[in-house]
Amino acid sequence: MAPFLIYVAVFLGVPLYVVIHGALTSGGHVTLANFSAIFTQSQYLIPLRNSLILSLWTSVGPAILGLAVAAAVVCGPADGLLRRIVSSACGVFAYFAGAPLAFVWVASLGTLGVITLLLESTFGYDLSRHFDISSQAGVGICYFYFQIPLMVIFITPALEGLRPEWKEAAQNLGATRLAYLRHVAAPILAPSFIAATLILYGSAFSAFATMLALNGCTNPVLPCKINLEMSNNVLTNSIPVGLALGTEMIMIVAVVMLVYWLVSRRAGRWVR
Amino acid sequence: MSAVASAVSERADTRRAKPPARAARRARPRPWRAVVLGLAAIFYLVPILCSIKFSLIDQQGRYGIQNYTAIIHNGTLRGALVLSLEIAAIAAVVVVGLIFPTTVLVRLKLPRLTILMEGLTILPLVVPPIVLAAGLLQLKETAPLWVVNDFFNHPLTALTPIYVVLAMPLVYRAIDTGLRAIDLHTLVDASRSLGASWPATLWRVVAPNVQTAVLGGMFLTIAMVLGEVVIANLIDQSNLTFPLEMIQFASQDNAPGVSVALTLTALVFTFMLLFALTFLARGRGASRAGVI
Numbered sequence: 060m061a062p063f064l065i066y067v068a069v070f071l072g073v074p075l076y077v078v079i080h081g082a083l084t085s086g087g088h089v090t091l092a093n094f095s096a097i098f099t100q101s102q103y104l105i106p107l108r109n110s111l112i113l114s115l116w117t118s119v120g121p122a123i124l125g126l127a128v129a130a131a132v133v134c135g136p137a138d139g140l141l142r143r144i145v146s147s148a149c150g151v152f153a154y155f156a157g158a159p160l161a162f163v164w165v166a167s168l169g170t171l172g173v174i175t176l177l178l179e180s181t182f183g184y185d186l187s188r189h190f191d192i193s194s195q196a197g198v199g200i201c202y203f204y205f206q207i208p209l210m211v212i213f214i215t216p217a218l219e220g221l222r223p224e225w226k227e228a229a230q231n232l233g234a235t236r237l238a239y240l241r242h243v244a245a246p247i248l249a250p251s252f253i254a255a256t257l258i259l260y261g262s263a264f265s266a267f268a269t270m271l272a273l274n275g276c277t278n279p280v281l282p283c284k285i286n287l288e289m290s291n292n293v294l295t296n297s298i299p300v301g302l303a304l305g306t307e308m309i310m311i312v313a314v315v316m317l318v319y320w321l322v323s324r325r326a327g328r329w330v331r
Numbered sequence: 332m333s334a335v336a337s338a339v340s341e342r343a344d345t346r347r348a349k350p351p352a353r354a355a356r357r358a359r360p361r362p363w364r365a366v367v368l369g370l371a372a373i374f375y376l377v378p379i380l381c382s383i384k385f386s387l388i389d390q391q392g393r394y395g396i397q398n399y400t401a402i403i404h405n406g407t408l409r410g411a412l413v414l415s416l417e418i419a420a421i422a423a424v425v426v427v428g429l430i431f432p433t434t435v436l437v438r439l440k441l442p443r444l445t446i447l448m449e450g451l452t453i454l455p456l457v458v459p460p461i462v463l464a465a466g467l468l469q470l471k472e473t474a475p476l477w478v479v480n481d482f483f484n485h486p487l488t489a490l491t492p493i494y495v496v497l498a499m500p501l502v503y504r505a506i507d508t509g510l511r512a513i514d515l516h517t518l519v520d521a522s523r524s525l526g527a528s529w530p531a532t533l534w535r536v537v538a539p540n541v542q543t544a545v546l547g548g549m550f551l552t553i554a555m556v557l558g559e560v561v562i563a564n565l566i567d568q569s570n571l572t573f574p575l576e577m578i579q580f581a582s583q584d585n586a587p588g589v590s591v592a593l594t595l596t597a598l599v600f601t602f603m604l605l606f607a608l609t610f611l612a613r614g615r616g617a618s619r620a621g622v623i
Contacts, residue, residue, distance in 0.1 A: 063433040067451055070496045074466030075458070081469050131367040147605035151598060154501060154551050155558040158574050159594040162581065163378045166385035166591045173381035258457065265459030268560045272578050282461040289465050289565065302469065305462040312457050
């Protein structure tokens, strides 16, 4: 236990402490000036709003789609080839994440992408005039590519926890399939579904690698703004503001995780 | 991870008799399943197929495998690949060394700390990597010179410890699912009463029972290291890791074909590792099928 705790404290705790400490000080004094800057100036508020909106639709969408995929896989034969392929593929897509997967979409929908060129040559439709892979919408599609597998990974144990006995009991009491889904399966799955969606929200909120690969991260979202402030330190002393933005992200993630913790305690009641 | 989860939970279910309903369910095809799986297959396979075509067009616009041979011919790229694989191997061993004994201990002796373990190990998944990187960058600025020289100035020493932290969620979840599926108490009691020491019990009794879980966690760690760019990008600008080199080809060398070729190679490599793993657990019965 001790080595693990010490390791986490040193390599996760210390960097986070440095961020929060740096955000609260300016020239050796404790101050809230950095925070008043990021909460009043629109150059910091717009990335925050964009980040919150982008994370919302790239977590709820994949959560629903991921649930559908997981359900389709789980109710098939348990040791089938499909299960093996899907579970391996999910591991690869979900944890490979960010940068490499972005290139898959550049190759498909980028200006020289295969689909773009195909549309151009067959229908004369110029996709690149209406759609840019490094815009918010394009980045969102890349997020879907790793968020759906992440959802499958997180929701599969809950789906596997639905016992055949429950369905048989419901059927013996005269329930139709729809009634079983609505009154038995849905209430049991709801806490797990919400908990998994919150994890996806956190994951989308902190995602950064995709944009770094697509356009060097020039999108107006929070992680890119931090990157800019942290690497621009030669000209202006913007590091404390960067750290304050980092603290802001930590606070938002903390709220998400608090709700996650409350919800997953409820999920544990049925699904173990 | 779920590969591991299902592979490992297979063992527990051999003890339960198969319900006869399962055979009947398998026989009846369901249209909604086909639709969902078909759409998912399109969403995932079309971009992959496009990437394959894209990667087979070289910089002169002709078809060829030039983009793939760059991995062999380009010394910098080869160096970056070796560097990343070194980081991945060390990180995978260290993270298992930290997580495996701790998880066994918590499950055996300190079950009340399970929630703490879960909380701590989910943190690296949601703490924004850019924030972690910002903290490290700040540490680098203020740290004593010897720390900078010995620790921050080479990616192997600067990145490996952090990647261990990032790998914790993957490895913990894999090992925890694995341990949940075996009768840990009985195994450990039997081993201890036969006179085995704690290390021997861990290494020779518990570990072989969760080997697919441990291997799965290690493979996911490799996948993570081969894809991580955020921290590597902000911390180290001189020695590029493999994923950073990948981005470099698309952005500065103007050869996105090579980037796509590298992506596909890395994707296929990790997929094969995980797919092979699901067969390692074969012949130990079936994992559970949910009831939808």
